[in-house]
Amino acid sequence: MSSQTTKVRAAVVGLGWRRFKCRDRMKSLYLTFHVYLAFARKSFQKQMQYRVANLAGLTTNFFFLLVQVFVYIAFYKASTEPQPLSIDDIITYFVLCQASLMLMPLWGGREIADTIKNGSVALQLTKPVDFQTYWFVDECGRAYYYLFMRGLPTFLISNIFFKVTIPQQPSVLLAFAVSMVLAIFMSAAITITIFSTAFWTLDTTGISGIAASVITFFSGMLVPIALWPEWLAHIARWLPFEGLIDVPFSIYLGKLTGIEIWIAIGKQMAWCLFFIGFGRVLLNRGFSRLVIQGG
Amino acid sequence: MIEVNDLSKDFKVYHHRKGFFGSFVNLFSRKHRIVQAVDKVSFTVARGEMVGYLGPNGAGKSTTIKMLTGILVPSSGSVTVNGYIPHRQRKENAKHIGVVFGQRSHLWFDLPVQESFELLQRIYRIPEAAYRQNVEAFEELLNLGDFFRTPVRQLSLGQRMRADIAAALLHNPDVLFLDEPTIGLDVVAKARIRQFIQRINTERQVTVVLTTHDLDDVEKLCKRVILIDNARLRFDGELTALRRLLSTERLLSVDYAEDYPDVSIPSAHIVYQEGARVQYRFSPEEISAADLIGTILRKFRIVDVSIQEPDIEDLIKTVYEDNLMLERKLTEPVSGDM
Amino acid sequence: MHPLSLYFHFVKLRIRSQMEYRLSFIVELFAQASISVIDFFMIALLFNRFKQLAGWSLWEVGFLYGMIGICFAVAEMIGRGFDAFERNIVRGDFDTILIRPLGTFYQVFANEFLLRRLGRIAQALVVLLIANSQLSVQWSLTKVGYLLISLMSGTCFFIGLFVIAATSCFWTVQSIEVINIFTHGGVFMGSYPFSIYRWWFRHFFTFIIPLACVNYFPALFLLGKIESLGVSPIGVQLAPFAGFLFLGIAMLFWRWGVLHYQSTGH
Incomplete structure (x- = not known):
């Protein structure tokens, strides 16, 4: 036990050390960036092997979208009151939802848990790579794969069948892009946080399942938050998960304007930092546990 | 019993197309070749x-x-x-x-x-x-x-x-x-x-x-x-x-007293040569073991000599490699349990 | 009754091995239930805003939702062997099934039992019971029997889908994931009255994939909504048998598929 422990501890300490000791900081940062970019690319390529599954997923996405649209059209037909979102808005909203479904913190992460469970986490710690950053980048690589291979096709095909609105102002599109990137970052940070519980529980299926239901609900993935009763929407506004779906799509639909966009993006950033920080605390706790128990 | x-049994082995488009095509039509397993x-x-x-x-x-x-x-x-x-x-x-x-x-x-x-x-x-x-x-x-x-x-x-x-x-x-x-x-x-x-x-x-x-x-x-x-x-x-069928071929190992430059013997093939040690393969139908050893003794001085029956591993190797099977001869059932 | 007692023996063994990890079992049960509670809560949210859907009230939809939810969860629980059949083929376990003196369908069916679906079953049952208490359905013995037959038929329908997906493994090794459209997608669309869908969509899910027959039509009959439809009541009453028929066809497909099994390695 002891030799392994020292090794792990040395690695953990060494990592911190290296970071402060570097003289040529800019150069090191650039190199680090390069390394992580390579990881992201690797993760992107890793997904390529699930191409057939992706194709099937695309079909499934489209089917769910179709049913959702039928349901909302029927609801809107029966209602005479004015609604905060028009039916065109709703259709666009759900097209975007299905297109970005795979970017949500619901699918990845199993590998992180496996790494922790089978003990290869100790091996990873000996490498001069930050554990959290590594998996963050890995998750992002996965997300970008699905953004292009699932999201884009879903969006384009939907345009043939439905009336999907496209924002006219470049500033809105820009804000949407920023917000979407933040959503992906937040998703990655949340995934790592969820699965780092593998240090404590043998089986993460339960926890990730409960997390999935909370995320699905409060992100506005099933019903746009604008249609929720006031009191519940209020709760959602105070939670981070709206930043995954509702915020970027509300920006896209032009439901947020001017200063509201800035506040929303600011909130997304804050939550992003929160999850990165929280995840880091959890992981460090986990690592120290690992050191104490010797893997 | x-x-x-x-x-006979043949399998279809499918050829998978590569690439995103290829995997899409794979869903509908796949090329295959037939592999005869039995x-x-x-x-x-x-x-x-x-x-x-x-x-x-x-x-x-x-x-x-x-x-x-x-x-x-x-x-x-x-x-x-x-x-x-x-x-x-x-x-x-x-x-x-x-x-x-x-x-x-x-x-x-x-x-x-x-x-x-x-x-x-x-x-x-x-x-x-x-x-x-x-x-x-x-x-x-x-x-x-x-x-x-x-x-x-x-x-x-x-x-x-x-x-x-x-x-x-x-x-x-x-x-x-x-x-x-x-x-x-x-x-x-x-x-x-x-x-x-x-x-x-x-x-x-x-x-x-x-x-x-x-x-x-x-x-x-x-x-x-x-x-x-x-x-x-x-x-x-x-x-x-x-x-018995395969023992038409036997091995003769000879340790010579000195390194002869040419140790070839008619009607026996050299399997390997390692310094003074030489292994021959011969067929008893062509030349009897006694005659072979006699020939060798006449030409060279030897230290030791031994004849080996090929073991079953060698037999099977011979069967697989040479395909020397006279199929008619060998597939005739030898056991009488038909 | 040898096959039946053997089946229960298998189930007993399965349950016992799943209970070995009690904590993770309970957490997952809870997770399952929480996902499905949220699922229905969302429907309730929509009704809160829009009041009704194509003439259906929240609890009428809840009735539909409860029925299909029970069918699917039970199918997942008992039909797990087909749902997870892919790995049988990948690992070569199907060879083992073929050397036993029992039917292949029976063995695959009996081999797995997913107890943790109880969470989902409980949630769907609760929704169904609440819906019933909010509606004034005139229950008679016939209607109770009809409900039970419909639930069984729906379960058979979903198991039939699993069987079809499993059978495809004999050719493709990987299960065809498109089946998710009919299983998970089926639960999703079956939770709403069929009248909201376009005609081609409705017809496809009535005559080709008989989802409407095991859920929507029986609910129409039980909730006394047939009159609004203009369909012959006999047709509606006989509809649930489509689920059994569907499973029967799936089983024939299975039998044919087994003959095409190419064991791994030569």
């Missing part, structure tokens, strides 16, 4: 016989066994086991055969051995008395007691194999199919399993068909061997007959 006539194989096995079914990897051994056990449907030809056609009367056939695959267990991964056995008792509807009797006998012969209550997933390979073989015999099958039963085992475990198979065969008159590429298995267990290579039957007969 077992009758196989012109049995090609017109015929043989019969009599009750109580123990037959070694040999061949290199990918020769078609397992495919044949899988057709005999009803796992695979033959492409053409006929099989009967105990009078049943395995793929048509799969369930009936299953009641009368026992199957062991060395590469994987047929037991329930997360159940203790004992519970796996009890489940098999229910599945095969084995009467209580017969079941007790068998379990006791096997417990003793195979030392199952050490791990009888251990879940199968925790067993060592040797233990697992013993459990699997016992499991395959619980319902007193008439035929036992063993596919590589000693693969990956150590010498002691192999010996124990061979001994057990031998006993089952002689005491219970269970017909045994054994595929292996462990030649020790064959030498210790089988009087009769069937050789298969490249999907085709190459030899069917007694091990001694195989040896």
Whole structure:
């Protein structure tokens, strides 16, 4: 036990050390960036092997979208009151939802848990790579794969069948892009946080399942938050998960304007930092546990 | 007991298109080529016989066994086991055969051995008395007691194999199919399993068909061997007959007293030469061993000389490599159990 | 009754091995239930805003939702062997099934039992019971029997889908994932009255994939909504048998597929 422990501890300490000791900081940062970019690319390529599954997923996405649209059209037909979102808005909203479904913190992460469970986490710690950053980048690589291979096709095909609105102002599109990137970052940070519980529980299926239901609900993935009763929407506004779906799509639909966009993006950033920080605390706790128990 | 006539099996091997578009096309149409795994194989096995079914990897051994056990449907030809056609009367056939695959267990991964056995008792509807009797006998012969209550997933390979073989015999099958039963085992475990198979065969008159590429298995267990290579039957007969047929070639090793530059002898081929040690291959039909040694003695001074019968490994290699089989001669059944 | 008692023996063994990890079992049960509670809560949210859907009230939809939810969860629980059949083929376990003196369909069916679906079953049952208490259905013995037959038929329908997906493994090794459209997608679309869908969509899910027959039509009959439809009541009453028929066809497909099984390795 002891030799392994020292090794792990040395690695953990060494990592911190290296970071402060570097003289040529800019150069090191650039190199680090390069390394992580390579990881992201690797993760992107890793997904390529699930191409057939992706194709099937695309079909499934489209089917769910179709049913959702039928349901909302029927609801809107029966209602005479004015609604905060028009039916065109709703259709666009759900097209975007299905297109970005795979970017949500619901699918990845199993590998992180496996790494922790089978003990290869100790091996990873000996490498001069930050554990959290590594998996963050890995998750992002996965997300970008699905953004292009699932999201884009879903969006384009939907345009043939439905009336999907496209924002006219470049500033809105820009804000949407920023917000979407933040959503992906937040998703990655949340995934790592969820699965780092593998240090404590043998089986993460339960926890990730409960997390999935909370995320699905409060992100506005099933019903746009604008249609929720006031009191519940209020709760959602105070939670981070709206930043995954509702915020970027509300920006896209032009439901947020001017200063509201800035506040929303600011909130997304804050939550992003929160999850990165929280995840880091959890992981460090986990690592120290690992050191104490010797893997 | 077992009758196989012109049995063939071919597989379709699909060609996968690459790329995103390719995988899409794969969903609708796929190119394939046909691989012949077993090609017109015929043989019969009599009750109580123990037959070694040999061949290199990918020769078609397992495919044949899988057709005999009803796992695979033959492409053409006929099989009967105990009078049943395995793929048509799969369930009936299953009641009368026992199957062991060395590469994987047929037991329930997360159940203790004992519970796996009890489940098999229910599945095969084995009467209580017969079941007790068998379990006791096997417990003793195979030392199952050490791990009888251990879940199968925790067993060592040797233990697992013993459990699997016992499991395959619980319902007193008439035929036992063993596919590589000693693969990956150590010498002691192999010996124990061979001994057990031998006993089952002689005491219970269970017909045994054994595929292996462990030649020790064959030498210790089988009087009769069937050789298969490249999907085709190459030899069917007694091990001694195989040896006799192939022993037309022998090896002569000579240690010369000094390094001669040219040690070639007419009518004998040099297999290898390593300093003063030379090995010749010769055919007794062309030149008798005595004449050969005489010729050598006349020309050179020697330290030592020895003649070797090729061992079975060499025999099989010869069969596979040279294809020297005069098929007519060799596929003639040598054993009289037809 | 040998096959039946053997089946229960298998189930007993399965349950016991799943209970070995009690904590993770309970957490997952809870997770399952929480996902499905949220699922229905969302429907309730929509009704809170829009009041009704094509003439259906929240609890009428809840009735539909409960029915289909029970059917699917039970199918997942008992039909797990087919749902997870892919790995049987990948690992070569199907060889083992073929050397046993029992039917292949029976063995695959009996081999697995997913107890943790109880959470989902409980949630769907609760929704169904609440819906019933909010509606004034005139229950008679016939209607109770009809409900039970419909639930069984729906379960058979979903198992039939699993069987079809499993059978495809004999050719493709990987299960065809498109089946998710009909299973998970089927639960999703079956939770709403069929009248909201376009005609081609409705017809496809009535005559080709008989989802409407095991859920929507029976609910129409039980909730006394047939009159609004203009379909012959006999047709509606006989509809649930489509589920059994569907499973029957799937089983024939299975039998044919088994003959095409190419064991791994030669």
